[in-house]
Every structure is written in C-alpha cells, then in structure tokens.
Amino acid sequence: MQVITHIYMTDKKEKILKSALELFANEGVNATSTSKIAKIAGVSEGLIFRHFNNKKGLLNSIIESAEEKANDLFADILKQKDAKSVIKKTIDLPFLIKKSEYDYWKLQFKLKWEEEYNNPKKMQPLIEKLTWAFLELNYEKPSLEAQHLIQTFESISTEILKGNFSNQNEFKQFLKHKYSV
Amino acid sequence: MQVITHIYMTDKKEKILKSALELFANEGVNATSTSKIAKIAGVSEGLIFRHFNNKKGLLNSIIESAEEKANDLFADILKQKDAKSVIKKTIDLPFLIKKSEYDYWKLQFKLKWEEEYNNPKKMQPLIEKLTWAFLELNYEKPSLEAQHLIQTFESISTEILKGNFSNQNEFKQFLKHKYSV
Amino acid sequence: MQVITHIYMTDKKEKILKSALELFANEGVNATSTSKIAKIAGVSEGLIFRHFNNKKGLLNSIIESAEEKANDLFADILKQKDAKSVIKKTIDLPFLIKKSEYDYWKLQFKLKWEEEYNNPKKMQPLIEKLTWAFLELNYEKPSLEAQHLIQTFESISTEILKGNFSNQNEFKQFLKHKYSV
Amino acid sequence: MQVITHIYMTDKKEKILKSALELFANEGVNATSTSKIAKIAGVSEGLIFRHFNNKKGLLNSIIESAEEKANDLFADILKQKDAKSVIKKTIDLPFLIKKSEYDYWKLQFKLKWEEEYNNPKKMQPLIEKLTWAFLELNYEKPSLEAQHLIQTFESISTEILKGNFSNQNEFKQFLKHKYSV
DNA sequence: TATGAATGAGTATTCATTCAT
C-alpha cells in the first residue's frame, strides 16, 4: 500500500503506531511511557517525536484510524434499505469485531471516560438509521428503541472487549428473537 | 461516626479521601499525582502515606467505601419479595444515584477497564434476583433477560455519569412500559 | 539495677538503645531510619527524640557506652605488671569479644571510616603499654612492634566481626608462639 | 581510550563516575544522594539513570573498575618467581597506592562492611602465592604466615587511607627487616 | 529519516523532626 521508496520509514512509523495502540489500549495512555513504546517498537525514542510531534499527536493519530475502522463497520449498516436488516446487523455488530482489532476498540471505549475524547455524537448516524428502522416496523417509540438498542450494543461491546462474555451466541439469538429479526 | 476527640485527625484523613476520590474519578488514577491530592486536600504530601501507606492503599480505601455504597443500593432490591418490584427498582436504580455520589460511581466504572479492579462477579446477586423475577413472570429466557436488563442498567449509568443523557425520565418510562412494571 | 519507680521509662529508653545499636551496627547508621528503630523497639517515634533530641544524639549515646565497653576490655591489660602477660592478653583480646557485644564493636569499626568518629588516639594507652612490654623484652624496635601487634589486633577483630574467620584458635596459637607468650 | 567523536558523551558519563566515586568513598554510598552526584558532576540527575539504570548500577560500575585496579596491582606479585620478591612486594603494596586512587580503595574497604559487597575470596590468589613463598622459605606455618601478612597489609592500607599513618617508611623497613626481604 | 545523549520538571515515597495531647 506504500510506495517502494518509503517502505523503510513507514515501517518504523507503523511499528510505533502498532506498539502504541497495544500499550495504550491495554495499559492505558497515561501508564504508557514513550520510552516503552520506543522499546517495544524497536525504534529510538526520538523518532516518535519526529513523526508525531508529541505523545498526544501519537494518540490522535491512533484515534483517527480507530474512527475510520469504526466508520467502516457502521457504513454497511447505514446503507441497508431493509429495516429488519438494519436491526439484525446492529445486533451482529459487536460480535463481528475481529480479535485483531480489539485494541482499537478497547482504546475507544476507555477514552470515552476522558472528557476530551468523549464524543457522544459519534453514534448519531447509527441512532438515526435505527430510529428509521423502528419507525418502519411500527414500533411505538422508535427513537427510544434506537437508543435502547445502541445501549445494548455498547454494553455488549464493553463486555466482549473486557473478556467476560461467555454466552455470546446464545445472547445474540436471544436479542434477534426479541426484535424478530 | 467519629468521637469528638478525634475530629482533628479524621478531618485531614477524610479531606485526603475526598480530594483523591474527586481527582481519581475525574482525571483518572494515573493522571492524579499524590502531590496534587495533597495540595487540594490542604495537607502535606507525607500525610497521605502515613495514613494509606501508598497511592494504591489510598485507592483501595476509596474503592472499599464505594463498594459499600453500591451494596447499600443493591440491598433494597435484593430483599424485595415481589417480582415486578425487583424489575421496577432495577430500572430506577441508575436514576437514583445522587449527584454527590457521582464520583464514587465514575471511579467504579472507569476502573472496570483495569484488569485488577474489574470484578464481573460483583453483579451476580442482582443478576440472580432478576433471573428469579423474570422466571416468576414467566419470561421465556429469564437468565438472558436478566443479563440484558443489567446491560441496560450499566449503559444508562455510564451515560448518566458521563453527563450525556438528556431524556432520562422519558427513557425510564419507556423501559418500565416495556417491562410492564 | 534501677530504682523501682523508673523501671517503665528506662525500659523504653533501653529498648530504643538496644534496637538502634543492632540496626546501626548491621545495616549502617544512614540506612537505619528512626521509624524503623521505633518499630523494632516497640515505642513511638516521638519518644526517640524526647530521650535523645535527635538521631545523632542517639548515636552518640550508643557510642559512649561502646567506648566504655572497650575501655573495660583494655583496662585489664593496662594494669598488667608482666610484659609477656601484656602481649598474651592483647593477642587474646579479639577472641574474647562476646557474641552479645559484637554489635558494639561492629559499630565502632564501621564508624572508623567516618571522619567525624575516627579517633586514632583511642588506642594510644594500649600502644604505649605494648611499647613498654616490647622494650622490657628487649625487642629492637619496641614501638614499631607495638604498632604491628595493634594492627594485627585490628585486622583480627575486623575479620571476626565480619564473620569470616574460620581458624581462630589455630591462628591465636600461631601468634602466641611467634611472640613466645 | 575513546574515539574523538564520542568525547562529548563519554565526558559526562565519566564525570558522573568520577564525582560518584569521590562522594561514595568519602561520605558513604548511603549518605550520597544522586542529586548531589549530579550537581557535582555538572549534569542533570536524569542522566545518571540513563547511563547506569539506578544508583546501584552506578555503584557496581565503580566497583568493577576498582576491582580491575586491584587486580592490576596484585598481578605483578602473582607472577613473581622468587619467594622473597613475593613477600617484599606484598609489603610494598599498600605504600604504592597512588593518591589519585585513594578513593577507589577507600570505597573498597568501606564496602567490606556491607555483607553484599564483602567478598573474602578476593584475596585468595594473593594468600596462596604468599603461602607458597613462605613454604619455599621454610617457614614452619606457611599458610598462617600468609594470613598474618595479609592482615598486616589490610591494616596498613586501612590506616593509610584513613590518613593516620605518620611513620610509613619506618614501618615498611621494619616489616622488611622482620621478614628478611 | 533516525539515533541516542541530555534535560528539567515531575513522581511516589521516605525521613528526621515537631508538637498538641
């Protein structure tokens, strides 16, 4: 995906991003020192600052790509034309997160507790789509139903990411049955 | 709760606890330095360590009383004899948290992301009570219903504590109606 | 040894002295905190300062009694009338130190490296007595002989106190034979 | 010993080592703070830890070179083929220590009182060489003679380093005469 | 681009000491 001549540099830049993501997600941003990132990435500490200016710049860079990943996941739902599909796919959503992308999501959920990074509007498009879907299906309070399902989605995601969710499939079926999708 | 003659000492100890709770909850444990706690509590930094040995000891001390507060809230539900009351009171629960106790709860929810402090079993008694209630009310999958309601409870709490929950009452009514309680 | 009415107070004061000696001797003065002394002595930290003003006062108090013990040991030699006895008793000296008094001696030897506490004149009376003895016995250089024997005495003591002296008796006999005493 | 291009870095590292040695030797390891070392070395405190990880690492680094210096001094004696030379050179040894290296030796002698750094086996090669020499010269108890001479060596060194040894030359001649070397 | 030496401010914690009781 990169021009040949840049492979070397990008290699290191990406190693930094990868290591930082892993550490930020699992040990926390504050608890992760730039020196640890550098060590794990196998680069000099100075390089982090050359590429990202400062620690916050590195974090922002990671958050950006995390949001891209989130939007990719949402995009599929947003373009559905069928109400039931929208709901079904929303229920499926948290169970579709790849293990390889857990760290992105962990970081996102953790950061929601930092005022600076908590952006409740991020879910807006999905909420609206769900509201539309529940309206289509003649639910009495479509927007509250949407809110409720999003909440369920967030709780499930949280539990999956924290690693304490044993009966995932059973629960998914239960939800689908509940919403008749 | 204290003998008159001890007011002086407890005063400072409690100021430390109060300041630390506020800072831990709002800025994060790692982001809060003991020197900042001391400054805000109006005591010398050393006193923190005389009273709590170390920062973790201080945190644990706070967590303990946070858990007591949580158990107090749960206790009322656990002793209900009526199934519908159990569900109704569970729905009410997150809306009952006093503003003055937000910090306790914020801290608890934030810490769930730290492996060391994440104890999913804490909710077990409530889950079991809810399972019993849904069984009484002839729900098809009582334990999954309980799990779902707890998830909703956690999401609502999270949103309330993060300060982005505008339609609290409306949503509460919606839920109660959904569960016919 | 104390008046009945003072037993309690002296008890605590002596516990402090005992604990401090042990810690000073084995872990070093600097490495021993007053709080550790208090803990081991089973008294409050404040009491140390009431009895000895400060840490240095405590140390000086210990050093004083250590010097008394040293002088007691030397006294017997100094009053000998027979030259050979003087030498023999000097050789015996380091092997006579009671285990129970090791800490006193350890502390003395360690402190010799602190300029403030290094008092080379402490040995003067013994050196003079030995010089006299070697003169009596017609040694060519009595004062240098005295100096040499004192050095040997200090080395032996050091090794005994440090716990690495396996062939004590053999070495003692060897020395006595060397000096024909 | 350094490449021109590295002078800058090594300069600071060596200044740290030099300052630390001086302070450790004269004021004691415990009594010397890293901040004092940094101040005297004219570097930032952090640099100490970048170069040596921690205070103990710095101490170990100094001890290592101290031991090298010691081994260098011993090496000459160990390779002697003539028994008398061995003894003569051992007697000369403490008087050969350069003023510029006093601190290395002071530190070594002081540390002998710290269990962790007291390694009585360090002298073993010299003791064996001396035992051989006394055997060659038909002394009755060669190994005890060796032990005794080493003790004398240690006492002399101690006194020289502590600065209370006025009649050095006289004493050296006295010893050489005693051993007929 | 990349390194690694260097820094200054900060971190948790310890220490000797004071003082009200």
Added chain:
DNA sequence: GATGAATGAATACTCATTCAT
C-alpha cells in the same frame, strides 16, 4: 514519660521532550 498526627525537605527514579549528529 509517651503517643501519634503532621510536616517539609529530601530521595531515588521516570517522563516527555529537545537537539546535535
């Protein structure tokens, strides 16, 4: 005499960041 709460200065060590190369 004795306690223990309280302090301020110090301690070893870490951190994000800079900069010469």
